Amino acid sequence: MRKLFITFSVLFFGVLFGQNNSIVVMRDGKNVGILTPDTIDGYLYISTDQLVTIGGGPRYFAKKKFKESMRLWGTRVVFSPENPFAVVDGTPYNLGLPVRLDKDGLMIPLTGFFETFALATNYRMIFHSDTIELTSIEQSRSEISGTTEIESLSQTPPKNENENSARKKGKKGLIVIDPGHGGKDPGAIGPSGIREKDITLAIAKDxxxxxxSRNYEVVLTRDSDVFIPLSDRSKLANKLKADLFISIHCNASKKSGPHGTQGFYLSPAKTNEARAAAALENKSLLMEDDPIIDNLDELQYIMADMVQSTYQRESSILSYIIEQNISKETNLEARGPQGAGFYVLYGTYMPAVLIETAFISNKKEEKFLTLPKNQRKIAEAIA
Structure with missing residues (x-):
């Protein structure tokens, strides 16, 4: 399933951009250049010559080390041939596909590079059919205070010695669906009293x-109105050796205006909006019988190994795909996927996303969420 997911992600963006079509790169609303990708082994690549043209920075090629480095808008990036990792300001990131060497020099996987560049810097990225849009985030990752004081949270990935049960049953894969909140934790409550925990369970069942029906094995972290500690949810997915973990939620705001659907993945939050969404969902920790924290400020553990998460790129792409699908099927506004420190996603050893289906604090969207037909639409869009 993981290999199938990676292939689907790359193909999805290949269809989105089209084969060998020109792509405009926008940075903070300004056109910084046009890229013309080439297809290598079925995937879209761009040359480092093109990257330098849009980035405007110097480049260097170390012949002995066979590495090429350049500066893009002040950020140093290093590539080497046949290596799926790029080093961004001293930190390695997985591009998903290897860098290639051909007659035009080094060729970089298109979507992998821009996805990585956005994750590694203070940019928000949006893909359009013929455009890549990069928008600066005012508060970068370096401004987030706090390091880990919860070292016991670190876990060693389990040995994947056996296939999961889905493989043995001839299924396409095993997916764990997590209906947010439950039991003594109602989650967010809408203007008319609708509880998030009821909406998430209904959508999860659909x-x-x-x-x-599509030949996947599916396990719910809860199938009734019960309270499940956040850590137990990810532990279940790990125990089952799940291929995907999807946590279903409803967003909320103190203001009635915010609206739309949004996908999240585990990463240091770059915006106050993302931090607020994570804080809202992490409140469940305070309701546990033996909470690991006394207040949410202790969850400023944004750890370095989050950035290096093996599945971060897959998760970020999955959150984008699901968000776009929900928006297309329901006409809810797509707010743009973001990374944040959602505790329920921490420690999962597979691509994992948290989907804020809509704003339950918005009267119109609260009503939308209560209708069974709309719950089914959301479920079908996620699937």
Whole structure:
């Protein structure tokens, strides 16, 4: 399933951009250049010559080390041939595909590079059919205070010695669906009293049925109104050796205006909006019988190994795909996927996303969420 997911992600963006079409790169609203990708082994690549043209910085080639470095808008990036990792300001990131060497020099995987560049810097990235849009985030990752004081949270990935149960049953894969909140934790409550925990469970059950109809094995972290500690949810996914973990939620704001659907993945938050969404969902920690924290300020553990998460790129792409699908099927505004420190996603050993389906604090969207037909639409869009 993981290999299938990676292939689907790359193909998805290949269809989105089209084969060998010109792509405009926008940075903070300004056209900084046009890229013309080449297709290598079915995937879209761009040359480092093109990157330098849009980035405007110097480049260097170390012949002995066979590495090429350049500066893009002040950020140093290093590539080497046949290596799937790029080093961005001293930190390695997985591009998903290897850098290639051909007659035009080094060729860089298009979507992998821009996805990585946005993750590694203070940019928000949006893909359009013929445009890549990069927008600066005022508060970069370096401004986030606090390091880990919860070292016991670190876990060693389990040995994947056996296939999961889905493989043995001839299924396409095993997906764990997590209906947010439950039991004594109602989650966010809408203007008319609708509880998030009820909406998430309804959508999760519809999603389970839809995925099972497509030959996936699906396990819910809860199938009734019960309270499940956040850490137990990810532990279940790990124990089952799941291929994907999807946590279903409803967003909320103190203001009634915010609206739309949004996908999240585990990463240091770059915006106050993302931090607020994570804080909202992490409140469940305070309701546990033996909470690991006394207040949410202790969750400023944004750890270095989050950035290096093996599945971060897959998760970020998955959150984008799901968000776009929900927006297309429901006409809810797509707010743009973001990374944040959601505790329920921490420690998962597979691509993992948290989907804020809509704003339950918005009267119009609260009403939308209560209708079974709309819950099914959301489930079908996620599937």
């Amino acid at each position: 999603l389970k049925s839809e995925l099972e």
